[in-house]
Amino acid sequence: MSDWEALRNEFPLLDRYVYFNACSLGPLPLRGKAALAKYAQDWDEQGTPAWFTTWLPLLERYREKVGELLNAPAGSTAIAPSVSVALTTLASGLPLPPGRHTVLIGELDFPTIGHQFLSRPGLEVEFVPSEDGMTISPEAFAERIDSRTALVATTHLFYTTGYLQDVRAIADAAHAAGALCLIDGYQTCGCVPIDVAAMDCDAFTGGCLKWVSGGPGNAFLYVRPSLIPQVRPQGTGWFATRDPFSFTLRELTWADDARRLETGTWAVGCNYAGLAGLELVLEVGVANIQERLRDLTGRILERCDEAGVKTFTPRERSRRCGIVTLECDRPEEVEASLHAEGVIVDSRPGRVRLSPHWCVTEEELERGMDLVLQEVQSVSRS
Ligand SMILES: Cc1ncc(COP(=O)(O)O)c(C=O)c1O
Incomplete structure (x- = not known):
């Protein structure tokens, strides 16, 4: 088991706020801060040669660590x-089965998933409904998958809602009908063990923006x-080709590996922090982080139940991880008041969303929840 108190020292932001918004932006770890300083130093000291001595090898290590996080082969x-951008590339590049034009998306999915496919001529998008507004069963997907999918x-x-889908069951249903399956795991990377082969x-x-604490980009x-x-x-772009430094203009020869999904020059400064976050999370162990978060979100659900505040998150431990959402009339007001009181939460239409960082202490969780419940109940009374 991890020493959460010792790990907490990696995240100075946690000393200033009760941090309940890790699913939006993970706090910057000390090693991420050091990595950003090192980026400036490498750039300043080396100039162009930094690409070859440091930056391209760093990007290679980043890809390897992503592979480790996802249990994906080199x-x-x-x-x-x-x-x-990743979804745009996939939406245009995946070899969809010929003669089929329907894309099925869950109605609780993040908007950008819908946008990728709604923007593509020739595709029809259908949304799988949620009966309870919290979950969508794999059977609900399976029922709608047909020979057009x-x-x-x-x-x-x-x-x-924080509901963890059984994506293997969804992939099986897609494959049984001859369709492909694409998963957006932005809310599970770094907090739910992922094995893309098993999935x-x-x-x-x-x-890495959220649970990996690696920042944007x-x-x-x-x-x-x-x-x-x-x-x-x-x-696409020149860094998706087999040999970018051949500077071939008149033909396009794709890289043989997944680099063919990349485009142009990387925002390598971001990747310094991303790599630092990935290394930290892999050291701590994603399975440990998952258990810790399930303890914390379980306690948040208990506190909401005791206070009679409605939530939209499953009680079942195995079907949730780091997110709990609460019903709230004026969530932006609650978010602002809590910020002034030293608690960072997020608001979504009709809801306050809580996603505690895995180093939040039990004492902070209780103190933060006292304030959250007080604010949520006070706006619903007024
Ligand atoms: C599940 C999920 N997918 C996609 C996104 C959007 O990602 P980006 O802003 O990197 O396009 C988010 C952002 O919160 C998300 O939660």
Whole structure:
């Protein structure tokens, strides 16, 4: 088991706030701060040679660590600046089964998933409804998958309810009907152990912004190795080619591995912090982080139940991880008042969202929840 108190020293922000918004932006660890300073130093000291001595090797290590996080084989992961960009590349590049034009998306999924496919001519998007507003069963996906379905695209864990989907069951249903399956794991990377082979998804995207504490600019994607040779993104760049430094203009020869999903020059400063976050989380152990978060969110649910505040998050331990959402009339007001009281939360339409960092102490959790419940109840009375 991890020494959460010792680890807490890595995150100075936690001394200033009760941090209940790790699923939006993970706090900067000391080693991430040092990595950003090192980026400036490498740039300043070396100039252009930094690309070859330091930056390209750092990007290679980043891809390897992403592979470790996802249990993905070498050459199957690529770097992207954001999950939206990763999804754009996948939406245009995945070899969808011919003659099929429907993409199925869960109605609780993050908007950018819908946007990728709504923006693509020739595709029809259908949304799988949620009966309880909190979950969508794999059976609900399975019932709607048919011979028109090209792709099922959904999130691993719903950002507004914290429900952890059984994505293996969804992938199995997609494959049984001849469709592909794409998973957005931005809300599980770093807090739920991921094994893309066991998940049996065809593509996966995620990033380090949230539970990995690696900051923005650190998204990534994975494609099933056997599909990579058929992936032909319609938006690309010279760093997706087999040999970028051949400066070939008149022909496009894709990289043989997942680098064919990358585009142009990377925002390498971001990747310094991303790599630091990845190394930290892998050292602590994603399974340990998951158990810790399930303890914390379990206690948040108990506190809400005791106070009679409605929540939208499953009680079942195995179906949740780091997010709990509470019903709230004026969530932006609550968010602002809590900020003034030293508690950072997030608001979504009709809800306050709580996602404690894994180093939040039990004492902070209780103190933070006293304030959260007080504010939520006071806006619903006024
Ligand atoms: C599940 C999920 N997918 C995608 C996104 C958007 O990612 P990006 O801003 O990197 O495109 C978010 C952002 O919170 C998210 O929670």
